[in-house]
Amino acid sequence: MELVAEKNTKNFTMNKESEQESKTKISIKNARVWYGDFEAVKGISMDIKPNSVTAFIGPSGCGKSTFLRLFNRMNDYIDGFRMEGKIKIDGTNIYNKKIHVEELRKEVGMVFQKPNPFPKSIYENVAYGLKIQGISDKKVLDSRVEKALRQADLWEEVKDDLKKSALALSGGQQQRLCIARTLAVEPSIILMDEPTSALDPISTAKIENLIFGLKEKYTIIIVTHNMQQASRISDYTAFFYIGELVEYSKTKTLFTKPEKKRTENYITGRFG
Amino acid sequence: MNKIQVNRWKDQLFKIWGIGCTLVGLILLVLFIGDILIDGIMRIDWGFVMNLPSRKAEKSGIYTALMGSLWILALTTIIAFPIGVAAAIYLEEYAKKGRFSALLEINISNLAGVPSIIYGLLGLEVFVRILNLGASVLAGSLTLSLLILPIIIVATRESIKAVPSTIRDASYALGASKWQTIWNQILPASSGGILTGVILSLSRAVGETAPLIVVGALAYVPFAPSNPMEEFSVLPIQIFNWISRPQHGFIENAAAAIIILLLVTFMMNAVAVYYRNKWQKKWN
Amino acid sequence: MENANHQKELLNQAGLEMMSLCISQLEKATEAYLNNDVDLAEEVIYTEAHVNALDIYIEKNCERYMALYTPVATDLRFVIAILKINIDLERIGDHAYGISKYVVEDETKTPEHLIKVLQFEKMHATIRDMFEDIMDAFENENVKSARKVFKKDKILDAINSEAFSVIEAEIKKDTGIIGKALQLSSIIKKYERVGDLIKNIAEEIIFYKKAELIKHKGNKK
Numbered sequence: 001m002e003l004v005a006e007k008n009t010k011n012f013t014m015n016k017e018s019e020q021e022s023k024t025k026i027s028i029k030n031a032r033v034w035y036g037d038f039e040a041v042k043g044i045s046m047d048i049k050p051n052s053v054t055a056f057i058g059p060s061g062c063g064k065s066t067f068l069r070l071f072n073r074m075n076d077y078i079d080g081f082r083m084e085g086k087i088k089i090d091g092t093n094i095y096n097k098k099i100h101v102e103e104l105r106k107e108v109g110m111v112f113q114k115p116n117p118f119p120k121s122i123y124e125n126v127a128y129g130l131k132i133q134g135i136s137d138k139k140v141l142d143s144r145v146e147k148a149l150r151q152a153d154l155w156e157e158v159k160d161d162l163k164k165s166a167l168a169l170s171g172g173q174q175q176r177l178c179i180a181r182t183l184a185v186e187p188s189i190i191l192m193d194e195p196t197s198a199l200d201p202i203s204t205a206k207i208e209n210l211i212f213g214l215k216e217k218y219t220i221i222i223v224t225h226n227m228q229q230a231s232r233i234s235d236y237t238a239f240f241y242i243g244e245l246v247e248y249s250k251t252k253t254l255f256t257k258p259e260k261k262r263t264e265n266y267i268t269g270r271f272g
Numbered sequence: 273m274n275k276i277q278v279n280r281w282k283d284q285l286f287k288i289w290g291i292g293c294t295l296v297g298l299i300l301l302v303l304f305i306g307d308i309l310i311d312g313i314m315r316i317d318w319g320f321v322m323n324l325p326s327r328k329a330e331k332s333g334i335y336t337a338l339m340g341s342l343w344i345l346a347l348t349t350i351i352a353f354p355i356g357v358a359a360a361i362y363l364e365e366y367a368k369k370g371r372f373s374a375l376l377e378i379n380i381s382n383l384a385g386v387p388s389i390i391y392g393l394l395g396l397e398v399f400v401r402i403l404n405l406g407a408s409v410l411a412g413s414l415t416l417s418l419l420i421l422p423i424i425i426v427a428t429r430e431s432i433k434a435v436p437s438t439i440r441d442a443s444y445a446l447g448a449s450k451w452q453t454i455w456n457q458i459l460p461a462s463s464g465g466i467l468t469g470v471i472l473s474l475s476r477a478v479g480e481t482a483p484l485i486v487v488g489a490l491a492y493v494p495f496a497p498s499n500p501m502e503e504f505s506v507l508p509i510q511i512f513n514w515i516s517r518p519q520h521g522f523i524e525n526a527a528a529a530i531i532i533l534l535l536v537t538f539m540m541n542a543v544a545v546y547y548r549n550k551w552q553k554k555w556n
Numbered sequence: 557m558e559n560a561n562h563q564k565e566l567l568n569q570a571g572l573e574m575m576s577l578c579i580s581q582l583e584k585a586t587e588a589y590l591n592n593d594v595d596l597a598e599e600v601i602y603t604e605a606h607v608n609a610l611d612i613y614i615e616k617n618c619e620r621y622m623a624l625y626t627p628v629a630t631d632l633r634f635v636i637a638i639l640k641i642n643i644d645l646e647r648i649g650d651h652a653y654g655i656s657k658y659v660v661e662d663e664t665k666t667p668e669h670l671i672k673v674l675q676f677e678k679m680h681a682t683i684r685d686m687f688e689d690i691m692d693a694f695e696n697e698n699v700k701s702a703r704k705v706f707k708k709d710k711i712l713d714a715i716n717s718e719a720f721s722v723i724e725a726e727i728k729k730d731t732g733i734i735g736k737a738l739q740l741s742s743i744i745k746k747y748e749r750v751g752d753l754i755k756n757i758a759e760e761i762i763f764y765k766k767a768e769l770i771k772h773k774g775n776k777k
Contacts, residue, residue, distance in 0.1 A: 072445060079369055102447045110445035116438035119461055129446035132456065178442070185446055228626060255628045257767040268631050269560065 025050035025189065025219045026071060031085035033066055035078065040066045042243040043085070048236075053215050055230035055251065056223045058240035059266070064223050067240065068191050071221070072108040073101050089189065106133070109182035113194040115174035117166035117181075122149075122158050125166045125177055129185035144184055152180035153210055172203025179210065190214065192222040196229065208233050227267055231255045239263045305534070312527025320528055325492055325510070329521025334529050337510035339496035340409070340489070341478060341536070344506055347413035348420065348477050353470055355417070356424030363425070364432045365454055384422035391419045392486030400487055407488025410500040415483050420473040427469020431462035431551075464551020471544040475537040481508040507533045560625040564634065567617055571638050574610050575694055578645040579687045581607065581652035582750060586680055588659045589666070589743065597659035600652055607649035614642045630764075637764035641694075644753040644760075651746040658739055666736050673722055674740060675715050679747050682711045686754045693761045702758040712751035719744045 026048040033041035041063045048054050056064040066075060073094065075081045087094050094104055106129075117125050126145040135141060145162075149155040154176045158169070166177055175195060182190060192211070196204040211220055211233050224230050230237050231251055238248040239262075247254060247263040258264045265271050323333020363380075367373045395415025405411040435458050443453040459466075484506055492513070493505045507529055514526035581600055588597035618639045621627065627635055671677065686705045693702035723737050763769060 074441065074445065077444075102449050105445055105447040110441075112438060112441060112445075114438060116436070116442045118439060118442065118457060128443070128448075128456070132446065132448045132452045181442075181446065227628070231628065256632065258629055264629050267628050 023050050024048065025090065026221075027086075027088045027091075028070075029086040029088075031067070031070060031087060032083065033063070033070065033075065034080070034082040036080035040243055041070075044240075044245045045085075046238060046245060046248050048219065048221065050219050051215060051217070052235040053211060053220045053222060053233055054236040054238065055234035056221065056238050056240060057225075057227060057230050057266070058246075059271075060225075061242075062240040063243040064238075064240040065193055068193060068221060068223050071189065071191055072105050072110055074110065076101065106185050107187050108189045108191060109185060109187035110191040110193070111175070111178050111182055111195045114198050115171055115178055117169070117174050117177050119165070119167055121163050122166050122169070122177060123162040126181050126184050129181060133185075148180040148184035149177075151183050151214070152176045153206065153213075154180055170203070172199050172206060175199060175203065175207060176210065179207070183214075187218070189219045189221070192220065194223055194225060197225060204229070227255075227269075239266060241266070308527050308530050308534075312524055312529075312531050315524045315528035316531060320525075321532070324494060329517075329519055329525055332514075332522070332525055334507065334510055334525075334532060336493045336496045337505045337507045337529070338532065340493070340504035341506045341533075343409045343497050343500070343504060344413050344416060344484075345474060345478055347409060347500060348416045349470070349474060351413055352417035352420050352424055352473075356421050356470070357428050357466060359421070360425045360428030360432060361454060361459075364429050365450065365458070380422050380425055384426060388419055388480055389482045389486060391415055392483030394418065395483060395487045406501070407490070407503055408501045409497050409504045412484050412487050412489055412504060412506075413500070415487050416477045416480060419480065419483060420477050423473035423476070424470055427473070428462070428466045431465020431469065432458055434465060435461045464547045468544045468548045468551070471540050471547070475540040475544075478506075478537055478540070479508060479533065481506075481512060484509060507536075560621075560627075560631075563617075563621050563625065564631065567614065567621060567635065567638050570610065570614050570617065571641060572695060574607070574614060574642060574645050575691060577603075577607055577610065578648045578652070579691065581649050582655075582683070582687075585652040585655040585659075589655055590671070592659065592663065592665045594660055594663060597656035600656040601660065604649060604653045607646060611642060611646040611649075614638065618642075630767075633764045633767060637760040640760050641757050644756045648750050648753050651750050654746060655743055658743065662735070662739065664736070666740055667733060670726060670733060670737060670740060673726065674719055674744060676740065676744065679712060679715050679744065682708050683747060683750060683754075686751065690754050690757050690761075693758060697761070697765055699762055699765050702761045705754050705758045709751045709755045712748050716744055716748035 024047040028044060028046050028048075031041055031044045032039065044067060056068060058064045069075045070083065070087055071089070071094070075083070083095065089104075089107065092099070118128060120128075123145055126148050127141050130141055130144055135144075146155060146159075149158065154173060157173060158164075158177075166174065169177060175198075179190075179195075196207050199207065208229065211222065214220060215235075222230075222234065234251045236248065237251045237254045239246045239254065239258075239260075241262060247258060247260045249259070254263065255267060258267060320333050321338065322335050323331060324335055325337070326332045363373065363376065367376070392415060395411060395418065399405045399411040399414045400407060403411075405414075439457050439461060440453060443457045448456065488503075489509050490503055490505050493503055495502075497504045511526050511529045511533065514522040514529065517523075581603060584596055585600045587593065588600065618635050621635055622632075625631070686708050689701045689704045689708070692698050693700075693705075719741055723741050727734055727737055759769075
């Protein structure tokens with residue numbers, strides 16, 4: 001009996017997987033980015049699958065961070081920023097004039113390289129995104145803060161000092177707080193820009209576990225310099241080189257049988 | 273070996289020179305304060321603070337001048353603080369970086385260096401005559417506000433700049449608008465620096481004499497101002513007035529008034545230092 | 557990175573050494589068998605310790621290389637290939653050892669006609685050919701040479717499958733050769749297995765170079 005049940009669920013998940021593969025969460029068509037005269041992203045097209053972890057790898061200055069920041073329009077404020085091409089999230093062009101950047105960012109959360117909690121209490125940090133949306137009901141705030149902290153696997157560690165300054169937490173805790181802060185807003189996409197580059201291996205492992213768990217509900221895109229991190233946690237990997245997308249495929253393929261010589265050289269550490 | 277010794281020797285020499293320079297300033301200050309204290313400390317009592325000015329030195333007090341100074345201080349704060357901070361926020365957060373903003377920036381820095389008497393002349397023409405405010409507390413405050421605005425703007429911009437950009441990014445990334453980010457994150461984070469700048473600029477305003485004389489502050493006012501449109505005097509003018517009298521009693525009065533003025537500015541500086549430390553701690 | 561390349565090169569060298577050593581072991585064992593040369597057989601038995609030492613050395617270094625340099629893609633396939641090839645080679649060494657043992661234990665010569673009817677010479681020549689191919693494939697990372705061994709292995713299989721009935725017929729003719737016939741039959745079986753091992757090695761080399769698994773592909777058809 002049990003065996004049959006197991007078989008069924010397996011079939012089910014397999015169906016789900018194949019269903020997912022046909023879907024697209026973010027669709028990028030010929031995206032180009034300039035900073036003044038410098039072309040940082042040179043015409044990239046790719047589709048990002050929902051409920052998966054996609055890793056962006058590539059040497060420093062290859063445009064992967066710039067590319068990532070297109071998805072929540074974080075480049076908008078940078079002087080000399082200019083962009084061409086289309087980026088659609090769930091079918092909507094996010095660079096359309098009618099799109100409110102603030103609304104977009106509630107849908108597309110972001111976690112940064114260095115843990116950057118606000119110099120406020122833990123509670124205030126998580127509640128911030130909700131408060132700026134005008135949510136002021138204490139009960140709602142309390143429950144959403146707790147939910148987010150639990151999702152970020154931080155609740156047990158901080159539940160007794162929610163009033164304590166977030167700056168008193170350790171680096172790894174701060175980064176999980178930043179993830180909780182992002183989750184509280186309930187986005188569907190989470191962008192992570194080298195989220196563990198400033199953390200020790202144990203904190204890194206915790207965040208990687210977290211990412212693995214979050215995949216179920218969110219679409220995660222992570223920029224990382226750590227090749228093993230990309231291979232450990234991602235389903236898809238994209239390799240960027242000087243503003244171009246060199247190779248984009250399933251992580252298991254890219255790390256065992258890369259198609260392009262350049263990708264192979266990079267992942268095996270033959271050029272950096 | 274030899275080279276290292278020469279370097280050490282230079283190092284020592286510079287250290288001694290530095291100590292000397294520091295001491296020059298300190299000793300002069302101590303001498304000055306000591307001299308003032310000897311002259312005036314005995315004169316200070318409750319009556320000196322509460323009495324109105326009089327022709328007789330023993331009966332004279334600084335009540336009207338002190339009240340005038342406090343009025344000026346309060347009004348200047350009310351006028352200059354919001355305008356200065358708002359201007360700084362605009363320049364730092366909203367203005368597009370370009371030639372125009374660069375021009376504005378240079379001008380503001382230059383304004384901070386314009387002699388205060390020029391501000392007095394400007395105040396006289398614009399506030400006293402054109403706006404017809406007369407030699408009132410309001411006209412004086414407006415003039416002093418102009419004087420300290422550049423300082424407030426520069427100080428505020430510096431402390432806004434000092435807020436890590438990661439905080440800004442975090443706030444924007446959570447869907448906050450520009451205003452929400454400024455109000456909820458940037459201003460609280462830079463408040464210590466802003467307050468320090470404002471307080472230091474105000475303590476400069478308290479000591480200003482020249483522009484107020486030009487605007488028409490009087491040496492002798494029989495009553496403390498009760499509203500912004502009345503005539504007024506301030507402590508520095510009172511001191512200036514007393515010092516110019518021949519009687520020895522007034523010299524004593526001047527010394528005592530200087531002690532009070534110094535106390536006010538020292539206290540303001542102390543508050544500024546306190547906030548600065550508190551602010552620095554937050555970030556480290 | 558240079559260090560990782562250096563380590564990889566060391567592994568490659570050790571693999572090559574292991575290959576030439578095992579090939580020479582089997583050659584010597586065969587020669588000892590054909591010429592009834594007990595001294596040469598003793599040498600093979602003595603050298604078996606060297607083969608085992610090299611086997612352990614390679615295995616340890618593969619483990620170390622994987623732990624310290626976490627290879628991916630071509631590097632990963634390289635170390636996996638070396639590891640598996642090493643196991644195959646060690647088995648070839650074992651077979652050489654087994655054949656030599658026969659020579660030492662039984663000093664009488666195998667009748668010429670028995671060797672002839674069982675096509676042992678042809679088997680020997682084919683194995684030699686395959687050794688040459690596989691050595692070239694390994695040393696020069698030559699996939700073409702590696703692919704040559706599959707066809708040749710079929711010759712060995714054919715001889716091996718015939719061997720049983722041939723021996724049966726020979727024993728019926730002359731029961732005096734039973735002992736020798738059984739010995740040769742077992743050696744032929746060993747040869748057939750060596751052929752399979754060489755085939756495995758070829759598969760590993762192709763896997764390393766082309767990232768394609770050709771193992772067990774035939775079974776599916």
